[in-house]
Amino acid sequence: MKIATWNVNSIRTRLDLVTQWLQATAVDVLCLQETKVTDADFPQAPFVELGYHCYVYGQKSYNGVALISRAPLDRVNTGFAPVVDVAEPDLDQQKRVIQGVLGEVCLVNLYVPNGSAVGSEKYDYKLRWLKQLRLYLQALLSSYPNLLVCGDFNVALDDRDIHDPSGREQMVMATDAERTALTHALLELGLADGFRKFHLDGGHFSWWDYRAAAFRRNLGWRIDHHYLSAPLYERAIACTIDVAPRQLPQPSDHTPVIIELED
């Protein structure tokens, strides 16, 4: 079973690129982030024609997540609220969480807030959101021992995941507070970064800034991840970053990351 995660930065702008990639790559589930479209306007037909089912949770202009699955998913739900109490209602107002069940596996697709600038209101929101995420995943794990959490985490877990980590403590996506919050929300619950089962060195990136020819110069970050509970970590047999879509005209600034689990 192959599960891909890809922040597409507008599904409508990227529709041809994404459907062509899907035809060539044929993953079982494609988890999209930053779809930037309401559910009514999500372009489902091209995916249905390719034999996929679409589960979407989006809003106008910002955010938005979707699960594109070859097999129908069970018990799809959206946001934190169906799983756990949300003490601060603003944490569930943006469309960033969608979850579904495929056989014995619970899939969670996340778009973690960006955080804007260190110390900003959005940065504070990101840290609060990650605290809420821990409660959400803790509750899910009690029902689903086979848990896979993927998406755009907007955090580089360690210095290997940044082309140049110097001065990182002032850089959003790289501060100790963000790393600690992500570690609390995922690793301390027993979920492990699938990519690191196969690749221990640095220099592997999933996002490159549009500006300053960052892709050409390979000035990237690895911020798109798959986290796996222990039984699924055991079953992981590959995790790869496909840089090809980032090289095409009018790309997303992120490129897909694919994990393969033994069936």
Place this chain on the structure above:
DNA sequence: ATGGCCTTGGCTCAAGGA
């Protein structure tokens, strides 16, 4: 040192992204 580009909305500039 700074900004560098791309997307959306709705109107040509502002905001958000990372």
